[in-house]
Every structure is written in structure tokens, then in C-alpha cells.
Amino acid sequence: MVVKRARLLGFCMGVRRAVELACKEAEDAKASGFPVYTLGALIHNPKVLEDMESRGVRSVSGLPQTPDCSVIIRAHGVTPAVENELRAVGCRVLDATCPKVKESQLKTRRLNSAGYFLFLAGEAKHAEIEGIMGYAGSHCAVVSSEQEAQEAASLLFKNNSAAKTALLAQTTISGEEYQSIGNTIKKFFPNLETADTICSATKERQHALRELLNETQAVIIAGGKDSANTRRLFAIAQESGKPCALAETANDIPSDFFNFDCVGLCAGASTPDSVIDGIEAVLFKS
Numbered sequence: 394m395v396v397k398r399a400r401l402l403g404f405c406m407g408v409r410r411a412v413e414l415a416c417k418e419a420e421d422a423k424a425s426g427f428p429v430y431t432l433g434a435l436i437h438n439p440k441v442l443e444d445m446e447s448r449g450v451r452s453v454s455g456l457p458q459t460p461d462c463s464v465i466i467r468a469h470g471v472t473p474a475v476e477n478e479l480r481a482v483g484c485r486v487l488d489a490t491c492p493k494v495k496e497s498q499l500k501t502r503r504l505n506s507a508g509y510f511l512f513l514a515g516e517a518k519h520a521e522i523e524g525i526m527g528y529a530g531s532h533c534a535v536v537s538s539e540q541e542a543q544e545a546a547s548l549l550f551k552n553n554s555a556a557k558t559a560l561l562a563q564t565t566i567s568g569e570e571y572q573s574i575g576n577t578i579k580k581f582f583p584n585l586e587t588a589d590t591i592c593s594a595t596k597e598r599q600h601a602l603r604e605l606l607n608e609t610q611a612v613i614i615a616g617g618k619d620s621a622n623t624r625r626l627f628a629i630a631q632e633s634g635k636p637c638a639l640a641e642t643a644n645d646i647p648s649d650f651f652n653f654d655c656v657g658l659c660a661g662a663s664t665p666d667s668v669i670d671g672i673e674a675v676l677f678k679s
Contacts, residue, residue: 394651394653394654394655394656394676394677395654395655395656396655396656396657396658396673396676396677397605397608397609397655397656397657397658398657398658398659398669398673399598399601399602399604399605399657399658399659399660400601400604400605401597401598401601402598402601402615402658402659402660402664402669403660403662403664403665403666403669404662404663404664404665404666405592405594405595405598405662405663406491406492406594407468407491407492407493407494407592407594407662408436408468408491408662408663410468410489410491410492411435411436411465411467411468411489411491412435412436412441412445414465414487414489415429415431415435415445415448415450415465415489416448418450418463418465418487419445419448419449419450420448422449422463423449427461427462427463427485428449428451428462428463429449429450429451429462429463429464429465430450430451430452430453430457430462430463430464430465431445431450431451431452431453431464431465431466431467431489432453432454432456432464432465432466432467432471432475432479433452433453433454433467433469433471433520434452434467434520434619435450435452435465435467435468435489436467436468436620436663437617437619437620437621437623437663438616438617438620438641438661438663438664438665438668439617439619439641440617440641440642440665440667440668441663441665444665450465456475456478456479456482457482457484458482459482459484460482460483460484461484462484462485463484463485463486463487464479464482464484464485464486464487465487465488465489466479466486466487466488466489466490467489467490467520468489468490468491468494469490469491469494469519469520469521469524470490470491470494470495470498470520470521470524470525471490471524471527472523472524472526472527472528473527473528474527475527476488490524491564491592493564493590493592493593493594494521494524494525494564496590497521497525497561497564497588497590498524498525498528499528500561500588500590501513501525501528501529501533501561502528504529504559504561504586504588505528505529505530505532505533507557508557509532509557509558509559509586510532510533510534510549510553510556510557510558510559511529511532511533511534511558511559511560511561512533512534512536512542512545512546512558512559512560512561512574512578512585513525513526513529513533513534513535513536513560513561513562513563514536514537514542514560514561514562514563514566514570514571514574514575515535515537515562515563515565515566515621516535516537516563516621517535517537519563519621521563521564521565521621522535522563525561534549536574536578538570538574539573539574539577542574542577542578543577543580545578546577546578546580546581546582547581549581549582550581550582554581556582557584557586558578558582558584558585558586559585559586559587559588560574560575560578560585560586560587560588561588561590562588562590562591563590563621564590564591564592564595565591565592565595565621565622565625565662566591566595566625567595567599567625567628567629568591568596568599571591575587592662594662595622595625595662598622598626598659598661598662599625599626599629601659602614602626602629602630602659603629603633605657605659606629606630606633606635606657608655608657609635609655609656609657610635610636610653610654610655610656611635611636611637611638611650611653611656611657612630612633612635612636612637612638612656612657612658612659613637613638613639613640613646613650613656613657613658613659613672613676614626614627614630614637614638614639614640614659614660614661615640615641615658615659615660615661615664615668615669615672616639616640616641616660616661616663616664616668617641617661617663617664618639618641620661620662620663620664622661622662622663623639623660623661623662623663623664624639626659626661627639630659636649636650636653638650640672641668642668642671642672643671643672643674643675646672646675646676650676651676656676658672658673658676
């Protein structure tokens with residue numbers, strides 16, 4: 394079998410920064426003996442989270458009750474209110490928010506202050522969107538599809554047809570989804586201001602996957618099932634009509650994939666090299 398990797402795959406800059414920051418803090422904390430926590434999952438990959446746990450970095454859902462600890466803000470960011478509460482505790486706070494996500498947060502704050510109603514294209518329950526909503530206040534609507542965009546824009550138009558509007562994207566959304574949502578909103582608000590908030594790493598990995606689909610019989614997307622950017626890569630592969638699978642580990646490779654002569658290997662931006670290498674090694678043995 395020939396295994397062909399996408400020309401770009403694995404950790405993006407934001408994920409690598411967050412992981413390196415957490416690893417360094419875990420090492421430094423050995424001297425003080427203070428625990429190290431991440432407020433929510435640092436990134437969406439089970440293997441990385443297992444590694445963090447082995448280093449003494451634990452994910453928690455609530456604020457610590459003591460200042461004698463280090464707390465890392467996850468790559469997806471948090472709301473301003475949560476960050477303020479965290480700092481009020483007095484513990485050591487390290488901000489691992491992806492720089493691209495932080496840029497979206499600050500852009501949201503500026504637009505909100507300027508009186509814009511904001512449409513946020515993405516998943517309402519995704520950590521990144523939840524954090525950004527904290528910067529938008531009540532003047533926003535989360536839309537994940539053309540239909541939801543149609544409903545939200547129609548309601549706003551009914552209540553305030555002269556509203557200033559802007560559209561921002563979850564950094565991991567596909568360009569096609571974002572454009573279709575924007576076009577739908579523009580039917581009601583032609584002067585919609587559209588911000589370029591899709592991460593370039595997301596765009597580049599999606600483009601690399603499309604190239605790979607033209608060169609292979611089937612494709613495996615390596616990554617966590619809770620990872621939005623990994624799921625979007627998988628959706629693109631499914632749309633191609635070619636056999637595809639989402640694999641968190643080599644154990645998730647479908648048995649029929651070992652019958653192909655050429656299998657492509659792509660990976661989400663939060664997938665470590667160890668997982669990619671492990672899947673590739675098992676495929677090579679077939």
C-alpha cells in the first residue's frame with residue numbers, strides 16, 4: 394500500500410503554543426509543588442489530554458478555590474467575565490488562547506462597542522464561540538447554517554431594519570459555509586461588514602485535503618472527534634464521495650481500508666505527530 398500524507402497536517406501554531414506552554418508550566422511547577430490546571434480541555438485531542446494528565450496538568454470545569462495553583466486558559470479562550478473571576482482568585486494565570494482567537498475576541502469587542510449587532514458563524518456550544526459571545530454581550534446571534542442565518546437576520550430586520558451588522562466566523566469554519574451564511578444575511582442587510590476571522594491554518598489544511606482527495610482512493614482524517622476543525626475536514630472528505638474515516642488512533646481504521654492501493658492521510662490542527670505516525674505505520678504494515 395502507498396500512504397500519501399497531505400502536504401500540510403498536524404499541529405497549528407496556536408495548538409503548539411498552548412501545548413508547549415502547558416508542558417513548561419508543568420515542569421516549572423515541580424519545584425513549588427503547586428497543581429497545574431487547565432480551565433476546560435486545553436485542546437480537543439484525547440491523546441494530548443492524556444499526555445497532559447501524565448505530566449500533572451488536570452482539566453477542570455470550575456474555578457479553583459485557592460490561589461496556590463496555576464491555571465491555564467485553554468486555546469479556545471474564555472469570556473472576559475471568567476477571566477476576571479479567575480484572576481480575582483489570585484492564582485497564577487497563563488493565557489494559552491490562540492492568537493487568532495484572541496484577535497477575534499478583540500475585534501468582537503470593538504464592533505460591539507461601535508454599536509454593531511453581531512452574527513457569529515459557528516457552533517453555539519463550541520468553547521471558542523462561547524468565549525467570543527462574552528465579548529459581544531446580548532447583541533449577537535450564533536448561526537451555524539444558512540437556515541439559522543435566515544431566521545436570525547429576518548428577526549433582526551423585523552425589529553430593527555436599520556441595524557448596523559457584522560459577521561465573524563469561528564476560526565475553524567469552512568470558507569464555503571462562511572460565504573453562504575454571509576450571502577444569506579446580506580439579503581436583509583446588504584451593508585453587512587464581514588470580518589476575516591477564519592484561521593489561515595484551517596484554510597490551508599482544507600485546501601491540502603482537497604488536493605489529496607484527487608490523488609488517492611480513500612482518505613483517513615486523523616484527529617479528535619471533539620475537534621471542530623477535524624470534523625470539518627471529515628465533512629469535506631465525505632462530500633467528495635470517496636471512502637473516508639475519522640480516526641483518533643490506529644484502532645479506528647476501518648478494516649476495508651487495508652484493501653486499497655493508495656490511502657491518503659490528513660490530520661486536524663490539534664492532532665499530534667505521534668498519532669499521525671502511528672496510523673501511518675499500521676497502514677504500511679498492511
